[in-house]
Amino acid sequence: MARRSTTKKVKKTKIRDAATMVSWSAENCTLFNHETAPFHAVVDHQDPKLVVITGENASGKSLFFQFVAAMVRKEEGAVALTISIRERISATNGMRRVFMFGDETEQSTGATSVSTLANAFGNNLDHDNGSMLMLDEPELGLSDGYARAMGEYIGRSTHDIPAVCGGVIVITHSRSLVRGLLAGYGATPTHVSISADAPQPAGIQQWLDASEERTVEDLLALREVGLDRWRQVLKILKR
Numbered sequence: 001m002a003r004r005s006t007t008k009k010v011k012k013t014k015i016r017d018a019a020t021m022v023s024w025s026a027e028n029c030t031l032f033n034h035e036t037a038p039f040h041a042v043v044d045h046q047d048p049k050l051v052v053i054t055g056e057n058a059s060g061k062s063l064f065f066q067f068v069a070a071m072v073r074k075e076e077g078a079v080a081l082t083i084s085i086r087e088r089i090s091a092t093n094g095m096r097r098v099f100m101f102g103d104e105t106e107q108s109t110g111a112t113s114v115s116t117l118a119n120a121f122g123n124n125l126d127h128d129n130g131s132m133l134m135l136d137e138p139e140l141g142l143s144d145g146y147a148r149a150m151g152e153y154i155g156r157s158t159h160d161i162p163a164v165c166g167g168v169i170v171i172t173h174s175r176s177l178v179r180g181l182l183a184g185y186g187a188t189p190t191h192v193s194i195s196a197d198a199p200q201p202a203g204i205q206q207w208l209d210a211s212e213e214r215t216v217e218d219l220l221a222l223r224e225v226g227l228d229r230w231r232q233v234l235k236i237l238k239r
Helices: 018-028 061-073 085-089 094-101 109-123 144-160 175-185 204-209 216-237
Strands: 039-044 047-054 080-083 132-136 167-171 189-196
Touching (some): 039 061, 061 080, 061 132, 175 204
16 A cells, blocks of 8 residues: 655745744644644744754654654755764664764763764854754753753854754753753744644743653553554554
8 A cells, every 4th residue: 555645735835944844844744734643743933043842752753853854855955964862872874873973982971962962063054055953852861950051052053053054953851951042042942842642832931831740650651652653653654
């Protein structure tokens, strides 16, 4: 059976910034807007150069991240540099992993996170035509204080990138990192709230002020919840 496309057949406009990219993806990916979709993406449109994506575990954040990256790469001349958890922990991506992250046996996980990010901003944002840096949980291995400092670094660096760049997209669970982002960037970023079961309101300050409470039973059920939602994704793709 032919696999169903995850994208609506609509006329695509030229992508100029990170906020436009995530908005287009939220509107056109059937995994997030279909009536039987397991996930939802709600966008709060603020500054277009910096986008923060948040959501609980197994809510579809990484799936949305992958879809956005694929759409950016379809743009002529555009580059999506992704730095993700999946790439970092994978033993199968060979030399790309070594060049991006180095040998993590020689330094702490947090120190690797810092050096990887510095290299990304230093060497990979000089492209024309909407290039974007996409970061999936960049605070990996950092305590709250260092995560906040990393957020401030990302905010400052995003503020200073060339105007021809499409901007920076960050997926995170860390409120400390986001507080640092706001301090370093000096403006309110566009926020995407990713959720399962029911749409959740977007708005970065609302997310910062909210509390997330889960039980031990929720924790132990997380693996099965994730598998069930993945089965729903496969069902939609096969239609």
